[in-house]
Amino acid sequence: MIDTTPAAPLLEVRSVRKHYRSGGGTLEVLRGVDFAIEAGGFVSVIGQSGSGKSTLLHLMGLLDAPDSGEVRLSGARIDDLPASRRDRLRNTDFGMVFQAYHLLPELTALENVLAPLWVRFGIGAWLGEAAAARRRAADLLARFGLGGRLHHKPRQLSGGEMQRVAIARALVGRPRILLADEPTGNLDEQSGAGILESLCELNRTDGLSIVLVTHDPSIARRADRIVRLAAGRVEEV
Numbered sequence: 001m002i003d004t005t006p007a008a009p010l011l012e013v014r015s016v017r018k019h020y021r022s023g024g025g026t027l028e029v030l031r032g033v034d035f036a037i038e039a040g041g042f043v044s045v046i047g048q049s050g051s052g053k054s055t056l057l058h059l060m061g062l063l064d065a066p067d068s069g070e071v072r073l074s075g076a077r078i079d080d081l082p083a084s085r086r087d088r089l090r091n092t093d094f095g096m097v098f099q100a101y102h103l104l105p106e107l108t109a110l111e112n113v114l115a116p117l118w119v120r121f122g123i124g125a126w127l128g129e130a131a132a133a134r135r136r137a138a139d140l141l142a143r144f145g146l147g148g149r150l151h152h153k154p155r156q157l158s159g160g161e162m163q164r165v166a167i168a169r170a171l172v173g174r175p176r177i178l179l180a181d182e183p184t185g186n187l188d189e190q191s192g193a194g195i196l197e198s199l200c201e202l203n204r205t206d207g208l209s210i211v212l213v214t215h216d217p218s219i220a221r222r223a224d225r226i227v228r229l230a231a232g233r234v235e236e237v
Contacts, residue, residue, distance in 0.1 A: 008075035009036035016069035031232030040207040044220035047229035053213040095170030099182040101162040103154040110150040113137040140168040160191030177209040
């Protein structure tokens with residue numbers, strides 16, 4: 001008999017609620033959000049400023065914890081795991097890109113991309129992985145047009161170049177899902193278009209699953225699905 005049971009979504013949030021303290025009161029940002037993305041999917045999340053888009057992304061990437069509800073990866077709950085296991089998942093299964101680049105200023109572009117692998121392997125195992133890791137990091141930077149900038153530090157790079165380094169860093173560990181929070185928000189139109197095209201190509205050719213937060217409808221339309229956050233809840237567009 002053929003099993004027709006639907007596969008579990010790659011990443012899912014169920015009935016997630018989140019509030020913050022604000023001026024002596026309480027601001028409820030998410031009010032029972034349900035959201036899921038399938039393996040190989042590309043979903044854009046839109047909404048007004050302050051609607052909770054970044055909060056939702058941080059909960060999915062285990063950078064924050066929900067007040068109630070669940071976050072699941074391949075059907076298994078992950079938001080209630082011990083801190084060490086959540087840290088491990090962020091390093092192995094998730095890639096994260098932010099509007100601010102968060103590059104380490106004292107490191108070169110190549111070293112910034114390698115940083116997550118230094119954390120993953122540790123000093124002892126790094127010696128055995130170093131050559132392959134450097135090749136992958138250099139290949140990613142070349143893919144993003146930075147093959148001649150490997151040894152430049154962030155202060156020597158443009159905004160678009162720094163964002164491409166940040167994306168390469170997010171991808172160097174071969175994550176299953178990329179969470180991108182306004183990755184083109186600080187860039188000029190040409191640089192932003194190049195970043196977006198690179199993400200679309202990775203989704204098409206590598207099957208990378210992407211959740212992209214944006215306020216720009218023209219960017220959102222590049223995704224397979226669009227959802228809107230409004231009044232603390234998600235609705236399909």
